[in-house]
Amino acid sequence: MHNLPKLSEEYIDPNTYPPGVAFMDGQYLTMDKAKISVLDYGFLHSDATYDVVHVWKGAFFRLEDHLNRFFRGMDMLHMSISCDKAQVTEILYNCVALSGLQNSYVEFICTRGTSPDFSRDPRDAINRFIAFAIPFGSVANEKQMQRGLHIAITDIVRIPPPSVDPTIKNYHWLDLVKGLYTAYDQEADTAILLDSNGNIAEGPGFNIFVAKDGLVSTPEFGVLKGITRQSIFDLCKEMQIECVARDITPNELKAADELFITSTAGGVMPVTKINDKPIGLGSVGSLSKRINEAYWQMHGQDKNRMAIDYPTKSEVVDGC
Template sequence: MHKLPKLTARHVDPRTYPPGVAYMDGQYLPIQEAKLSVLDYGFLHSDATYDVVHVWNGAFFRLGDHLERFFRGMSELHMSIPYDTAQVTEILHNCVALSGLENAYVEFICTRGTSPEFSRDPRDAENRFIAFAIPFGSVANKEQMERGLHLAVTDVLRIPPSSVDPTVKNYHWLDMVKGLYAAYERGADTAVLIDVNGNVSEGPGFNIFAVKDGVVSTPNLSVLLGITRQTIVDLCAEMGLPCHAQDIAVEDLKSADEVFVTSTAGGVMPVSKIDGQPIGSGEVGLLSERMMALYWQLHADDRYRSVVSYPGATDQ
């Protein structure tokens, strides 16, 4: 296990956007100084796993769940870093504390790294750990949150689980980018991809939920098991609402009473149109609104928060 470096008092450069702080190759850096070798296989082959957790009002939300997913992903990809969970936790806290951000988007990454002799054997590479905290961002902007997102269900196939395990968070996003361009051509805000059986899978950075006759459902195949998705499953259980992880046919999504998408980047985000057709009344649904409110209320719940200790802050 490596020793963590001491914190240095370098400030965020106010001229940089987004402002933020990174941890890379054993040191904390202003975000604009965190640069990767072009020989890193994370860059050359998208050979990496990562996670994104957020900080809201000065506290991480469900950090333990994000860490667990990240460490499992590394193990599935035969990667290892010289830090244990407690040390990664400390690094993430420090990035946020040094950035001073009260609401942050915190990404942590393990790339395959570089090989001493540029060997093509992944076992020769020295895996690299990177983390950074930047301002909180959302899949949906303010206007889209108010009117509901407009989705396009594209015929782009999400990379099948037999090729790339979607439960290991990854950067294999060319299918997502293809979906986005197809969606923009159709005047939509963002895309939904389909799975190998033609059912709904997920979109660029989010899981999707349909509500029909009071029953909530979300795809289970060809998706990342999102932490926000899990929060909705937990909320449904608390509310006594049936919630099923199951196949959703494209027609069933389009004829749902309500549809919403979920992501760490934005939380619960309503959908009001799919392929140009209104969902339900075409307004943001009542259950979607309730889920959004409950989701943000949960951020004050001690079961899920880990408070960041900012330099100079006094104990509350």
């Protein structure tokens, strides 16, 4: 036999990670130190739920809605953590404050976890809570925000509700990733997947909205009930624009006056091409612009925000 290598004393990770602060097991850590066991069923079985809230100009936006969805998801998956909503809020607050990030993408996760003997019974596992705050990210980059996104409608079917409940935010993304590669092959920026009836579903990390003859619509079946999606409903109501959730066919998407996608990662993002065909005039439409502006104005309303006091160094004390 060949000579065997030695065991290493410690794992040295050669990869580089973004700035930010994570929380795991009572500890606040820089992102390069935030690591989970390869045996965690959140990884090995994607047995996890999560949520993402953003911080904009030093304040959380609609944090309570994200918390409610997250706690509902844990319930539905038979998971529980020792923190209540107030405690999770404090942890997220601490991650952002310690990171110093004024604009941040804040993810919080519950995984099934592991059991000491690696039992295959999920009831034996100790569920784990993880959170992290990293710089704000967007589905659309600056150039795409200006010219509008180019989207490919694929024939890939978003994992349907009889398999996985899409209202429980989850990490089952292989269909969405396949969509991305299909889109790249067509020189599009991102993809739309279909629902199991052949109607429009959603894309990688976003909901989609169609505007036609003054009516705004978004799919209802087989999609995540996005918080930004909800913000669009709320805004349209205020702005007296009719907005409904319903089945939408691929052809309706192609014949739209305007299209935009919504995500906590980026907000309201215009779409100007579908399958290489321009939408409307082929430039960002006026309704999309108005809704986008209104969305960012919402961030200033007291009911939607929770401001963060960022520390000076002397304010940081020993925790937990």
